Amino acid sequence: MMFTDKKLLARLDKMLEDGISGTFSESDYDETKLSQLESRWLRYLTSSKLSYQKTEQEREKLKELVSDISHQTKTPLANIMLYTELLQEQNLDVQSRHLVDEIRQQSEKLEFLIQSLVETSRLETGTFQLSPCEGDIDRVIQSAIEQITPKADSKQIQIRCIPESCTAKFDSKWTQEAIFNLLDNAVKYSPECTTITVGVKAFELFACISVADQGIGIPEQELPRVFGRFYRGQNVREQDGVGIGLYLSRQIIEGQGGYITAESNGRGAVFKIFLPK
Amino acid sequence: MEVLKTEALSKIYGDGESKVTALDHADLSVEQGEFAAIVGTSGSGKSTLLHLLGGLDRPTSGKVFVENKDIFSLKDEALTIFRRRKIGFMFQSFNLVPTLNVYENIVFPIQLDGNDVDEAFVGEVIRSLGLESMQNRLPNQLSGGQQQRVAIARALATKPAIILADEPTGNLDSKTSQDVLSLLKVTGQKFSQTIVMITHNEVIAQMADRIIRIEDGHIVKGGVRNDESQ
Numbered sequence: 001m002m003f004t005d006k007k008l009l010a011r012l013d014k015m016l017e018d019g020i021s022g023t024f025s026e027s028d029y030d031e032t033k034l035s036q037l038e039s040r041w042l043r044y045l046t047s048s049k050l051s052y053q054k055t056e057q058e059r060e061k062l063k064e065l066v067s068d069i070s071h072q073t074k075t076p077l078a079n080i081m082l083y084t085e086l087l088q089e090q091n092l093d094v095q096s097r098h099l100v101d102e103i104r105q106q107s108e109k110l111e112f113l114i115q116s117l118v119e120t121s122r123l124e125t126g127t128f129q130l131s132p133c134e135g136d137i138d139r140v141i142q143s144a145i146e147q148i149t150p151k152a153d154s155k156q157i158q159i160r161c162i163p164e165s166c167t168a169k170f171d172s173k174w175t176q177e178a179i180f181n182l183l184d185n186a187v188k189y190s191p192e193c194t195t196i197t198v199g200v201k202a203f204e205l206f207a208c209i210s211v212a213d214q215g216i217g218i219p220e221q222e223l224p225r226v227f228g229r230f231y232r233g234q235n236v237r238e239q240d241g242v243g244i245g246l247y248l249s250r251q252i253i254e255g256q257g258g259y260i261t262a263e264s265n266g267r268g269a270v271f272k273i274f275l276p277k
Numbered sequence: 278m279e280v281l282k283t284e285a286l287s288k289i290y291g292d293g294e295s296k297v298t299a300l301d302h303a304d305l306s307v308e309q310g311e312f313a314a315i316v317g318t319s320g321s322g323k324s325t326l327l328h329l330l331g332g333l334d335r336p337t338s339g340k341v342f343v344e345n346k347d348i349f350s351l352k353d354e355a356l357t358i359f360r361r362r363k364i365g366f367m368f369q370s371f372n373l374v375p376t377l378n379v380y381e382n383i384v385f386p387i388q389l390d391g392n393d394v395d396e397a398f399v400g401e402v403i404r405s406l407g408l409e410s411m412q413n414r415l416p417n418q419l420s421g422g423q424q425q426r427v428a429i430a431r432a433l434a435t436k437p438a439i440i441l442a443d444e445p446t447g448n449l450d451s452k453t454s455q456d457v458l459s460l461l462k463v464t465g466q467k468f469s470q471t472i473v474m475i476t477h478n479e480v481i482a483q484m485a486d487r488i489i490r491i492e493d494g495h496i497v498k499g500g501v502r503n504d505e506s507q
Contacts (some may be wrong), residue, residue: 203452203459204452204453206455206457206459218499221498224486224487224502231463257463258463259463262483274463276463
């Protein structure tokens with residue numbers, strides 16, 4: 001094969017184009033540099049295709065593993081909870097009761113942790129598909145508030161909701177979970193007898209749900225990290241928690257074309273969920 | 278993966294009595310896919326920094342690396358081509374070509390570089406920004422917010438290493454600003470696009486994954502990402 005510079009560049013350009021579209025094959029076999037280059041190009045393309053397939057296979061294996069963990073831990077964990085409850089009904093001395101209460105608390109934490117990890121993993125690997133459709137935001141907020149009210153009541157925390165009728169495209173089950181996680185955090189890190197304010201603001205293309213608390217706030221250098229998996233802030237180490245709720249919320253919201261932000265000016269924190277309309 | 282890095286970046290204007298140090302040994306780095314906001318008051322040196330990051334001006338000393346390339350080792354012509362291929366710019370004045378329609382404006386930088394338009398990708402960008410129905414309109418038939426959405430699409434279309442946004446909502450009212458920034462944020466997430474935004478507005482800065490604070494030419498906070506976030 002003899003090539004002028006222009007023809008050579010055109011052939012190289014075609015090789016690239018075919019490589020991108022996955023249709024590349026070697027044009028000829030001879031002793032020229034170009035023929036060698038074609039062979040090496042095909043080798044490279046094949047190896048990237050193979051490594052992509054390998055990644056896909058690993059992803060499949062991961063899905064299976066998560067499904068196994070979720071399935072196999074369910075029964076023993078439910079049994080631990082059941083026997084703990086039975087034990088709690090017994091006539092126990094103070095010290096034993098304290099120990100049983102501790103077992104129950106840790107079991108609940110383990111259950112929450114496994115459930116959150118399984119959900120996160122399923123969202124990440126695409127086992128669960130979010131199905132956003134147009135709906136009223138106020139309804140999903142009310143459901144999340146109902147869910148958190150008993151916990152808020154136990155700390156005499158008032159949840160104030162400023163209702164505004166506004167629609168957006170979201171998956172209501174998962175979005176409720178994301179909002180609940182924000183409320184759960186707000187209740188956890190707020191002192192007793194404070195107020196949590198939930199607001200809705202409509203923009204032309206997005207709708208914003210905000211959750212503002214009067215809690216301990218978040219230092220600025222920690223703000224970008226609060227959505228990290230298992231991240232726990234310096235000043236909340238004493239509190240119960242595993243650091244998965246905000247991570248999961250972010251996965252849920254970003255998975256449906258929205259985003260989530262955290263702000264704090266030292267007097268409480270404000271989390272905002274933006275959903276596309 | 279680090280996309281952008283500066284080393285002791287300094288810019289001094291004038292000399293003698295009128296010498297002004299606009300930027301003093303600034304070190305920062307931005308990772309692939311990050312949305313970073315550079316925040317500072319007027320005169321803090323943030324615009325000087327943005328001009329240097331985008332290769333629009335040369336530093337007095339120090340270096341800027343984009344995808345590991347020391348951009349100021351390039352001669353002027355090469356730097357211009359580098360900028361066209363690697364940096365997407367957004368300014369507060371939208372800078373659209375008035376005689377080209379929306380679609381033509383979006384693909385203009387691709388064609389300037391002599392490349393074929395990746396229609397599937399550009400179509401996806403246009404859809405993500407809700408511009409499907411406006412493709413044949415001229416910029417003067419669009420509102421400010423719509424024009425800035427076209428500017429986002431234009432910046433994304435070339436798949437640059439970094440989008441540099443200089444006060445991108447400076448000319449918009451606060452409600453429209455929120456929508457435009459939301460679109461910048463979600464399209465950045467969707468296409469794993471690295472974005473560096475300059476602003477004086479604290480509220481706008483909260484949208485970013487990381488805030489880099491600049492005062493009197495010094496980076497005082499957030500120059501390097503803390504990896505615990507991932």
